[in-house]
Amino acid sequence: MILRLLIGVVFIASAVLKLFSIDQFEIYIYTFDIFNFFITSLLSRLLITFEFLLGVFLICKFFYQKTWWLTMLTMIGFTLFLIYTALFRNDANCHCFGSFIEVDPVGSIFKNIAIIVLLLFVKKQRN
Secondary structure, eight states, rough: HHHHHHHHHHHHHHHHHHHHHHHHHHHHHHTOSOHHHHHHHHHHHHHHHHHHEEEEEEEETTTTHHHHHHHHHHHHHHHHHHHHHHHOOSOOOOOEEETOOOOOOHHHHHHHHHHHHHHHHHTTTOO
């Protein structure tokens, strides 16, 4: 139970810290030059909301098995994104925790791997 709560709190903290520094987070995402700034702003806010809800759903065990799989896929997706960032960009901060806690992409990859391992320990829990 403690591991599940820890993972949920990490997701909530990540979302809240990104929200406090939303301007820097949006600009960081915009620097990838995939979408225009309006769409980037919208997607940034949706990502923050998604992370927050994942944390809440994990803590409260809402739709636990589906939430677990969605969290695992999210962590894999974030890790692949960070691998790309580590290989092809020179970013000092990946903004995984906003601008308040600076983590480089390689450090965040290791954080994600740790969360994936913790997720494997809590897979068997039920709603």
